[in-house]
Amino acid sequence: MKKILTIQDISCFGKCSITIALPVLSAMGIETVILPTAVLSTHTMFKNFVVKDLSDQLIPITNHWKSEGIRFDAIYTGYLGSAEEIEIAERIFEEFKTDDTLIFIDPVMADNGKLYPAFDMEYARQNARLCAKADIIVPNITEACFMTDTEYKEEYDEAYILTLLDRLARLGSRKVVLTGVSLSEGKTGIYGLDTETGKTFIYQNDRVNASYHGTGDLFSSVSVGGIVRGLPLLDSFRIAADYTARTIQVTQENPENPWYGVDFETTLPELVDTLRK
Numbered sequence: 674m675k676k677i678l679t680i681q682d683i684s685c686f687g688k689c690s691i692t693i694a695l696p697v698l699s700a701m702g703i704e705t706v707i708l709p710t711a712v713l714s715t716h717t718m719f720k721n722f723v724v725k726d727l728s729d730q731l732i733p734i735t736n737h738w739k740s741e742g743i744r745f746d747a748i749y750t751g752y753l754g755s756a757e758e759i760e761i762a763e764r765i766f767e768e769f770k771t772d773d774t775l776i777f778i779d780p781v782m783a784d785n786g787k788l789y790p791a792f793d794m795e796y797a798r799q800n801a802r803l804c805a806k807a808d809i810i811v812p813n814i815t816e817a818c819f820m821t822d823t824e825y826k827e828e829y830d831e832a833y834i835l836t837l838l839d840r841l842a843r844l845g846s847r848k849v850v851l852t853g854v855s856l857s858e859g860k861t862g863i864y865g866l867d868t869e870t871g872k873t874f875i876y877q878n879d880r881v882n883a884s885y886h887g888t889g890d891l892f893s894s895v896s897v898g899g900i901v902r903g904l905p906l907l908d909s910f911r912i913a914a915d916y917t918a919r920t921i922q923v924t925q926e927n928p929e930n931p932w933y934g935v936d937f938e939t940t941l942p943e944l945v946d947t948l949r950k
């Protein structure tokens with residue numbers, strides 16, 4: 674069975690990071706190994722959350738895995754929480770990367786033009802350094818701007834996206850994929866660049882007018898799951914984008930109107946059906 678190691682926090686309540694990656698990747702038929710960087714009572718959009726940092730546990734845990742000869746087909750990082758955890762993630766890549774290990778980085782730190790509460794510019798610079806170690810990075814436009822010192826724009830054209838892709842490519846990842854790119858009214862999607870061939874790729878789906886926490890984690894989990902299952906890159910991103918949009922739509926229709934996370938539990942069987950086709 675394919676194995677993915679995912680390194681991110683556990684937000685006990687709120688549906689994001691590991692509480693999305695683990696169920697989604699498992700449902701996709703992938704053995705999912707978790708390395709929790711911290712335990713939070715909720716994700717950071719709630720007030721008064723409490724956190725237990727687990728940085729000092731990460732190397733002892735991975736040393737044990739190393740001694741057991743455990744290997745991974747991919748390592749997927751998301752929300753890391755501190756500069757120290759970024760450094761530890763780098764060390765883990767060095768320890769576990771083989772020619773067949775995909776390094777997939779979602780440099781979770783910002784959205785809508787702003788850094789998340791826990792982060793500053795130094796963290797953005799560290800994340801940019803981490804991205805050099807990746808095969809694939811999937812920042813949103815805000816994260817790309819922070820990592821490349823580019824002005825954030827709410828309204829932009831294709832030339833702006835191509836400039837961002839070019840600057841991201843210079844960070845060193847083999848493939849760079851911008852998420853949340855909207856190039857026409859009512860559409861959103863991804864715009865990617867393969868830095869080895871110079872070829873760009875694009876997928877746009879219908880935009881659902883709502884934003885929820887954890888949708889980036891959902892998109893990344895399905896994308897890396899598809900790639901590790903052996904699907905072509907663009908098919909993986911297409912399935913992930915469609916599934917994320919569908920899940921937002923279903924969440925919006927839920928009369929309980931959950932604000933803190935998406936109803937991926939409702940749509941997971943549809944994802945599994947899609948993969949069977």
Ligand code: PXL
Nearest residue numbers: 684689690716717718752887
């Ligand atoms: O969904 C990204 C994410 C993951 N983990 C924590 C977060 C966030 C976004 O804010 O707060 C703890």
